[in-house]
Amino acid sequence: MIRYVLPVLLFAGALPAHAQAPVKETPLIERAKLFGNPSKSGGKLSPDGRWLSWIAPRDGVLNVWVAPANDLAQARPLTEEKVRPIRSSFWSPDSTTLLFIQDKGGDENFLLYGVNVASGKQINYTPFEKTRVRIVQISSKMKDRILVGINNRDARWHDVHSLDLASGKLTLVQQNDGYGGYVADELLNLRIASKARTDGGMQYFRLSDGKVESTPLAEVGLEDAQTTSPLGFTVDGKTLYWTDSRGRNTSALLAQDVASGKTTVVAQDPRTDIADALYDMRTGKVQAYTVNYLQQEYLPLTDELKADLAFLKKNTKGQFTVTSRTDADDKWLVAVDAVTAPPSSWLYERKTKKLTRLYVTRPELEGAPLVPMHAQQIKARDGLTLVSYLTLPQASKATAGGKATQAVPMVLLVHGGPWARDTYGYNGYHQWLANRGYAVLSVNFRGSTGFGKQFISAGDLQWGRKMHDDLLDAVQWAVQSGVTTADKVAIMGGSYGGYATLAGMAFTPTTFACGVDIVGPSNLFTLLQTIPPYWEAGKQQFYKRMGDPTTEEGKALLKERSPLNFAQNIQRPLLIGQGANDPRVNVAESDQIVAAMAAKNIPVTYVLFPDEGHGFARPVNNIAFNAVTENFLGQCLSGRAEPIGATLKASTAQVKHGAEFAPGLKEALQ
Template identity: 25%
Template structure:
């Protein structure tokens, strides 16, 4: 394998490469959207699609390798139109999913998704792929970008689902990618929220949601009846996730509990016998299966706790992966083959390590070449980012809590640093060792940053995860203070200079931290944080998942009030920063507005920034830059100015 990873790197698309950092980086180097993302080859390898960031505007572009021409397809500022995903449907057609902000009668806003088709062989431009036909009595679905199957034997057709007839009750349609005409192949059914097709394109499984009960039904080919395959209560030990069919339509891959941890199984749909494929006695299986574009078979599976992060069953892909590992000799790095041509002779590799935020490489096996395409964050290298260290500490009740510690480049043992505890959102989620812009920016500016995977986080087994059910403000909150105390014991944190910040649930946890543990945390910064649990549960009555919300948080108003930060506005005596998007559909802006109002009424030190038309994910680059600058300025003021 010829190696182009050297001082001079070939750049096929004339992208900028890294250069030595000789001055302080602007905040945009970290807080900007990725310069390049979602790089994918067409099945025949003649075209390369990618998303380019041009000063905050995301542009989906296609480069033709033969002509060298680069064509813009769709652009979005991720503020009123959000570019979510795209996929090659065949050699000529790109399918794209985008979110739009819509207005209801009275001015209320809501989110709607649409799917577009772009055909490289005509000059008609991008077209709406799924549109309701009012003449046939159809409605326009709120979510119209759901693909059920890329039909393997019909390159110009796919299966999609949409509730064109009954709201929240989707049917399945065959969509012709040339004419964009739909033919219904599966009628809608009450309470069915999703459909699954096998690798031959046959609709086989229906997912049913009835309050807090989930049922998966399997089509009986002999009788035409739908038989129960799985049936479980939300948050129960019987919960399963469908990962996909094998090439054999009788085999299905699922994730389910095994000895208290999620594991990977292969299920025989005839005998209902489960074959354990992979499990870890310490961690949940957190990956997925993937397919060979060459054979259509399941090519292997991913899991973050595997040595290489991936297990290849496909001999050809395994050979490619091993050759890449040998060629790109480096102690700590990860490789992910993110795209291949149909014959697997050309491929895209996403490369990450402790000293890079991620870069894309283009390989050609017939020419024995590997070349750099682009960096995700071109100004971030080993001179400004040193990666994360996985750590663990004991909580006050003896439970082991893992997390990730990010330190400034050049940190030497014994140095005591101003410190930020940065809990993740969710809370049924977790942090990993991969690059993230929050911690990288804070460490670059001299902070030690700890991301604890507190109890209630995913990845550590069923019992650990269930601590988040009606656990807000309780032991999972204490785990954060225990993490701060551990950093003090390790001689890393300056005891008098520790703050806490986070987004979504992390924002809630930051606010509760200065309620419960003001002796530890000198300030708290919240982006899109929940402040009023009682209001959260009350508002859920308008949504189809209301019973799930009630089960997750409980319905005891006194308990909800006792664990809501807004209740304690009078007693909070630490500086507070609140940032929230006005169009947040996950945690409504009400939460930060109410928190700011209550704190201001009590004469507290509170700063509130509202992002006009901002969402829950800081999708818009200007919002992301503004928010991270506000967090950095806030922490600097309260941890460095004294």
């Protein structure tokens, strides 16, 4: 998946003279408050309930911290990364060790590390070069070890190893000669192996004692490949849960009796796929599931959690998510997202129905002028419904229902993937851009996931065509609804969203006032030539959904849909940001379109970060690029912008081309 999720980080600014009076009344939110390090994030309860861990800055860099769950004042850092932030961590089953993965400079060669909570000793469990580790299974029933996949023998395939957490010893469990992935049971026995078909579909095989059966347990074609897969086993190993779209459009939650093969529908929703659920900590049986159409909600299946979920819904302000549970299931960690307040994490004690706020991710945003997000259902020209999210600045003078009464400039913010989706909730980029005076619209265009297999398949071979038409239709809706005017819309996004930006600039050169492309592919043929080797299992699906570079017809399609080949048509200002170490969208994707535009004397500004990959993980780099972005948008759309100031010097940014085309950039480099 060519996915880049824009980091939840943002910034602020001084007021240019052209800003409108109504916007001036809204206090500017400082950059660091939106895009700097969060104060705390990624909280996790240890399985035994004794500890709480989280990610927080140590000497300005995000590291892993831990504290007794009943005394957060005793918090201490466990790691000491000096440059690259640790962005998540998770507990060992025996509650003695915190585990995390880390790469170098964004190369996505993630290695697995562990830190002992008592001693503070850190160990690299996978000390290999050019290797990417995968977690295959962590079980609450097997406390001393976990299963990991390692591709150090053959970069395309992950061999499964048992990792002894105390000693660090790796023991080969299964050599992988062509399987995309494995599913293990709670005793860490490998039970299912998946294999890609040449038509982009998938086969699932039973596996026992290291031997894969010759006849598939299940087989799905391309249409169901992204919406059907096994989720996991109950503790007794007798039931296998699936998310499954076979014979229906949206994927249902199914329970399959392993002995008989019989399946039972546990939950389904005609609007959206079901893949996330809460499982009994003792038995592994499903207790509740989530539905996420316009917003996420939990629906109980048994009486055990009904009262808890009802209590949380009543007593939290916003959308809540259960992020962590103890083995005894007596304590939960619950994240609460109110959209117009920074997300917070709460401890929920089930026996006493006690809810205690533990931390706010960005306390400096409490009381800031954050604005609501409004879910919209927009019709595409062929009748498809596009679930979208609109954030309006205060200058829109919006009604409580989210209807703008004053047109303002708009940024169309396009998600990556493209097999991913936008969701409802606090979004740092929406808040930043709205605070600068822009309406912000994020659209789940065809090909986005979560809305059934037909919606995904409607995007097949439609890069730069019907997928792009959906974005144009959404812009037209915004103009007709009075949100914006046709001459004041910018397009911006990362990964596929970067491609959509380049497509907008090259294929519809007068539609957008300007564009901001972050790690976006410009040439679909070279993109597919340079995908990482460990994506081998998904390669055929790329070919079938994007265009097949091994056929003449596919080559012609990829050529036709590549913005690089139409760079001479670009007429409007373009800003490009790229990480030099990006393994998904190679740096050449940005280099070549900048070179093509420069050869035709077409203005373009290009900022490269030598220590980043597919997106900007280091806050100083993210802030630097966004500082350039808001000044660029300010010139293009007449919104507010803080001077770039010293942000570039604090980062590793290299302006490779076109500093003169971005306001304040040349001065900031001096």
